[in-house]
Amino acid sequence: MKDETKTILAGRDPETHFGAVNPPVYHASTIIYPSLAAIRGTQQIPYTYGRRATPTTDALTKAMIELEQADGCVLTPSGLSAVTLAILSAVKTGDHLLMVDSAYTPTRSFCDKYLVKMGVETEYYDPLIGGDIAKLIRPNTALIFTESPGSQTFEVQNIPAIVAAAKAANVLTAIDNTWASHHYFKPLVHGIDISVQAATKYIIGHADALLGTVCARGEVYANVKRLWNMLGMSVGPDDVYLALRGLRSLPARLAQHSKTTLDIASWLETLPFIRNVLYPALPSHAGHALWQRDFTGATGLFAIETTPCSEDSLAAMLDNMRLFSMGYSWGGYESLIVPGEYTRQCRPYETDGHLLRLHIGLEHGDDLQADLADGFARAGFATA
Ligand SMILES: *Cc1c(COP(=O)(O)O)cnc(C)c1O
Numbered sequence: 428m429k430d431e432t433k434t435i436l437a438g439r440d441p442e443t444h445f446g447a448v449n450p451p452v453y454h455a456s457t458i459i460y461p462s463l464a465a466i467r468g469t470q471q472i473p474y475t476y477g478r479r480a481t482p483t484t485d486a487l488t489k490a491m492i493e494l495e496q497a498d499g500c501v502l503t504p505s506g507l508s509a510v511t512l513a514i515l516s517a518v519k520t521g522d523h524l525l526m527v528d529s530a531y532t533p534t535r536s537f538c539d540k541y542l543v544k545m546g547v548e549t550e551y552y553d554p555l556i557g558g559d560i561a562k563l564i565r566p567n568t569a570l571i572f573t574e575s576p577g578s579q580t581f582e583v584q585n586i587p588a589i590v591a592a593a594k595a596a597n598v599l600t601a602i603d604n605t606w607a608s609h610h611y612f613k614p615l616v617h618g619i620d621i622s623v624q625a626a627t628k629y630i631i632g633h634a635d636a637l638l639g640t641v642c643a644r645g646e647v648y649a650n651v652k653r654l655w656n657m658l659g660m661s662v663g664p665d666d667v668y669l670a671l672r673g674l675r676s677l678p679a680r681l682a683q684h685s686k687t688t689l690d691i692a693s694w695l696e697t698l699p700f701i702r703n704v705l706y707p708a709l710p711s712h713a714g715h716a717l718w719q720r721d722f723t724g725a726t727g728l729f730a731i732e733t734t735p736c737s738e739d740s741l742a743a744m745l746d747n748m749r750l751f752s753m754g755y756s757w758g759g760y761e762s763l764i765v766p767g768e769y770t771r772q773c774r775p776y777e778t779d780g781h782l783l784r785l786h787i788g789l790e791h792g793d794d795l796q797a798d799l800a801d802g803f804a805r806a807g808f809a810t811a
Contacts, residue, residue, distance in 0.1 A: 555584075701734075
C-alpha cells in the first residue's frame with residue numbers, strides 16, 4: 428500500500444466508536460477503574476490516567492508509529508518541546524552533544540542556555556560535514572542532532588553518512604524532520620534513532636494549533652517515553668484531534684504545496700535581482716543530489732537572497748503584500764514571507780542583500796507570483 432493510502436487508514440478504528448469515521452475527542456483527566464484489581468495492576472485496563480493516553484491520543488500515536496515505522500510515539504505540547512524532550516532523553520551531565528549549526532534558533536537557545544547549566548557541552552558542526560562528523564565524536568559524545576534541510580539556509584545534510592559514523596561509534600542520532608515531514612523523509616528508515624516533528628507545521632496544516640511528535644524504536648523509545656511521562660508532557664485533546672484531521676490530507680496538501688513552490692522558485696531564479704534561491708528541489712541547489720537521493724518530495728518552505736535594498740524599500744514590499752503575510756510558524760494553507768534571522772558559527776551566511784523566507788501556501792501560483800512581482804517593483808527591484 429502507498430503512503431497516501433496508509434495515511435487515510437492509519438490509527439483509525441471506527442468500530443470502537445459506533446462507526447464514526449473519526450475518533451471522538453476524549454476530554455479526560457480521571458479514568459475510573461473498574462475494580463481494586465485494576466488499581467493494583469493485576470487486572471489489565473486500556474487507560475489509567477488522562478495525562479498518559481486516551482483513545483484520542485492513541486489514534487494519533489498509532490498513526491504516527493505506522494507512518495514513521497517506529498515502535499512508539501509520544502505527543503508533546505509543541506515542536507520545541509519535542510526537540511527538547513528528544514535531546515534530554517539522550518544526554519546526561521558530562522556528555523557532549525553535536526548540534527548542527529543550521530538548527531532551528533530556539534533549539535540552539537536550549538543548548539546554549541539550558542544544557543550548559545546541566546553540564547552538557549554543545550558543539551556546533553557544519554551542516555555539510557557528512558561522514559567527517561566521525562572526527563568530532565569524542566568518548567563522551569552522546570547524541571548527534573541533525574535538521575535537514577537546515578532552518579533558514581536550507582543546507583541538506585548527508586544523513587546516511589552521519590548515521591554510519593554515529594553507529595560505528597555507538598552514538599545516538601536525532602533529527603528535526605519538520606521541513607520534510609514523515610511523508611517526504613522517513614528518518615527511522617534511514618537509521619536515525621529519534622525522529623522529531625513540529626506537527627504544528629504540516630501535520631496540523633491550518634495554523635490553528637501547536638503539537639510535537641517524537642518517534643523512536645526499542646530501548647531508545649523506552650527512554651523517551653519514560654522521560655515524557657516524568658515531565659508530565661500532556662497535550663490537549665482538541666489539538667490532537669486537529670492533528671489527526673490535518674494528517675489525513677497531508678499527502679494531498681504537500682503535493683500541491685510542492686508543485687506551486689517549485690514553479691515559484693524556478694521563476695524567482697530567473698529574476699536578475701535574486702542572487703540565490705535556497706530550495707533543495709531546484710537542480711541549482713548545492714544539496715540537490717542529496718535531496719534527490721534521500722527525500723521523496725520537497726515542501727513549501729524556502730528562502731531567497733536578494734541584491735541589496737534599503738530597509739524602507741523592503742518595508743514598501745513586505746508591508747503591502749496582498750497574499751503573503753508576515754508571520755512565523757508555517758505549514759498552513761496560507762503563504763508567508765519573513766526576513767531571515769539566523770546565527771551561525773561554522774559556516775556564516777554572509778550577504779549584503781536580504782535573506783527572505785517564504786512559505787508557499789495553497790493559493791494559485793499565478794496569484795502568488797503576481798503578488799511577489801508587485802512587491803519587488805515596490806521595493807525598486809528592476810525586473811529587466
Ligand atoms: C516551528 C519549528 C519548530 C518548533 O515548533 P513549535 O510547535 O512552534 O514549537 C521546531 N523545529 C522547526 C524546524 C520548526 O520550523
